[in-house]
Amino acid sequence: MGIYRIDRSNADSVARLMSTIKPDWWDFEGARGQLLDVSLLANLVGWYMGDAADPRGWILCAEYEGYSYLSIECLGYDDSGTFVMEEKLEPLLRQAEEHAREKKYRNLKYVIGSTGMSCHGRPLQDYALELRELRSYGRKHFDYFVQYGFSPTGFIPDCYGENYHGILMMKSLVR
Numbered sequence: 392m393g394i395y396r397i398d399r400s401n402a403d404s405v406a407r408l409m410s411t412i413k414p415d416w417w418d419f420e421g422a423r424g425q426l427l428d429v430s431l432l433a434n435l436v437g438w439y440m441g442d443a444a445d446p447r448g449w450i451l452c453a454e455y456e457g458y459s460y461l462s463i464e465c466l467g468y469d470d471s472g473t474f475v476m477e478e479k480l481e482p483l484l485r486q487a488e489e490h491a492r493e494k495k496y497r498n499l500k501y502v503i504g505s506t507g508m509s510c511h512g513r514p515l516q517d518y519a520l521e522l523r524e525l526r527s528y529g530r531k532h533f534d535y536f537v538q539y540g541f542s543p544t545g546f547i548p549d550c551y552g553e554n555y556h557g558i559l560m561m562k563s564l565v566r
Contacts, residue, residue, distance in 0.1 A: 402426045431457065435464075438486050450483040452490075460498035460561075461491035477535040484539065491564055498561050501541060503533050505556040515548050515556060522546070525558070536560055 397405055406422035417425070425431050433453040441447035448468030452461050468479040491499055505511035507530030515521050525543055527533045537543075540562045547557035 397426055399427065433462075436461075436490065438483055440483055448480050448483060450480065450487055452487050454494065454496070456494070456496075459496050460500050461487060461494070461496050463487065463499070463501040476532050481539070488562075488564065497565050498563055499541070500562075501536060501560045502547065502550075502557040503536065503560055504551050505558055506530065508533060508558065510546070510556055510558070512554050514554060515546055518546055533558070 395401065402423055406417070406419050406426055409422035409426075410417045410419040433455055435451060435453055437449060437451035439446040439449040448466070450466040451464045453464050454461055463484075466476055466480055466483065468475045470479055488499055507528050509524060509526040509528065510521055522543060522545065527537075537560075541560040542562070543558050544561045545559040547559065549555065550557040
């Protein structure tokens with residue numbers, strides 16, 4: 392048996408298989424759309440602030456409609472030549488949150504690197520225990536996002552390098 396990349400020439404065959412073996416998850420058109428329309432997985436949306444021709448800060452997000460969340464992919468602000476990712480960006484965070492609520496998304500997601508955190512620089516062990524014992528050692532970025540309403544909910548081990556983990560942060564938009 393060969394292994395082939397799914398593309399427009401064979402997507403219908405794969406969609407038929409998907410809709411046949413798991414019809415409660417996919418009909419043919421839904422399966423075909425998922426295979427071919429990357430916008431079903433995520434659409435990028437972003438904003439910037441500053442003058443029209445002179446941005447000072449930005450936020451770029453990915454919409455995951457199927458999972459009902461907006462993911463913050465990257466953000467930053469030029470504070471007189473210093474890169475910051477906290478309070479100065481709050482208007483953009485509010486804009487992203489408002490957009491997510493308008494789209495009826497249920498969560499806002501962000502991944503923060505483990506620098507300055509109790510889990511940094513070593514292998515992760517029991518994830519649930521690591522999460523319960525997670526501490527910020529003055530990590531301003533993490534502390535700001537917690538104050539803004541995000542909660543650490545999990546890890547992406549070694550995603551930025553060996554023993555440099557991603558901390559999954561979620562903010563519920565359900566009122």
